[in-house]
Amino acid sequence: MDGKVIIFGGSGYIGKQATIACLEKGWNVISVSRTGSQIRNTNLIDLVVDFVDFDYSKVSENDCVIYCAGVAHNKYKNESAEYANNTLPVNVATQLKDKVKKFVFISSSNVLGIKRKNKFNPDSYDPIDSAAKLKMKTERALLSIFENSKTLLSIIRCPMVYGKGAPGNINMISKLARLPVPFASVKTTRTMLYSKNLTDLLTKVLEFDRPPKVLLVGDSQALPFNEMVAVISSSMGYKSKQFKLNIFFLRLLLTIIGKRALANNLSNDFLIESSIKHDRFCWSPTFTHKQGLVESFNRERER
Template structure:
């Protein structure tokens, strides 16, 4: 039976990429989008959909701390309102995009996140996501299955955030620090496949999808350079400076550790690793599709 999916958050990177991925793979899903930047979403007939995939939100880079009210209005209040509306109209599954950012102020052991790590964020973006999770999880039952995704940094062709900055650096820098770090990341195709499987198997609960292997920033930069035919020399010359500068936000974002233990992301029902590391870089950097 073909399932119908409503993406709340029109023209989002994740939503648009999911639609494209499902079409390319001929998945048996009917997918619509609705804009949430006004109240027109309330006019949509939610009762005809099996799944609501909620991707609308104010991203970390799109609002200042002085606009913290906007984070809570969009990321928290709107999410809870749409989830309640979906349940009231008989939707069977609600999928919410949260983020690894909810751990931005948590006590971590060298960047490691386990099932026992308590989410905590002093940042309005992360805190608004935590409050959204807390607001929708109690709605979950056998007739309305709530899914919360806490992905790490998502990247792919057309993505925003830190990846494009690293890509630009890789294309102009002759050298780059060879600093040993470990980060969880998630390519958009691996995420899209995971979402498709969540829908197919009608799952509910908390999920932590990530690429099969952790990423070392210097390895990623070097591979990006290789894809563009550029050789980058990796050097440990700057490592001492980086080590003493890890409390600086920008340095921490690039060279700090932040990763989920593998056990959080392995599911016996979900073989979602459709792209290996090299493939993800090639597909992200070059228009091969």
């Protein structure tokens, strides 16, 4: 790459993984966040600054931007989420229009709804909750901003991203996987995305001359939920202890304890075609779902 990679949200989980992947390519990286990435590398400038205070005049037309900032996992509500997940990315994109080579926005597959099997229409929205509606709103704004711009826009729609140290539901599932849990009858299959598969795609998008505008990605060979829990258990060195419980009562229990999203996911398959073929752009995930889970939770890697 001739220019720098500027990562907005470099202190978050995906931002850190993207930073590491770009540095491993030997690229110069600027991480922009309010807390810092805590990564040390001679090719990294770790800026601790609000996005509104970033000096946009110093970017160049060969630079590429990855925008993966935002609030997630129900940390904030209403106005804070609107500002972080819509207002900020739209403002950053407006500032960078025609000033950088590429703008890559990390979005969510939740903009498509909770039920989907190997069907993909980039214009088909069916957001499942307020967070997904904000992602949809931001996607539409970005598509409008960059419609006639020399800056190339790529939107990457991700299902649940997991990996070593990942936050969110996958972290909760890994804790439950050590205990007797009522998941033996849950055979719902939902595509997920290993962080190393995501960063591999990200670097390919940055390297490719004209990448697709919208990409829907996931691991290959998605596992049913009960098998996924068993793989996580064994990877951590535990014997899987799953027992059967009627799915209706399981969903009710999860809803009562405030895990409505997980309850909905246990009732609906969501399968994504893992490989991408678009004109000359071709990509397939390096890791299968099982391989990603083993790498993420292998107890030997925790030492």
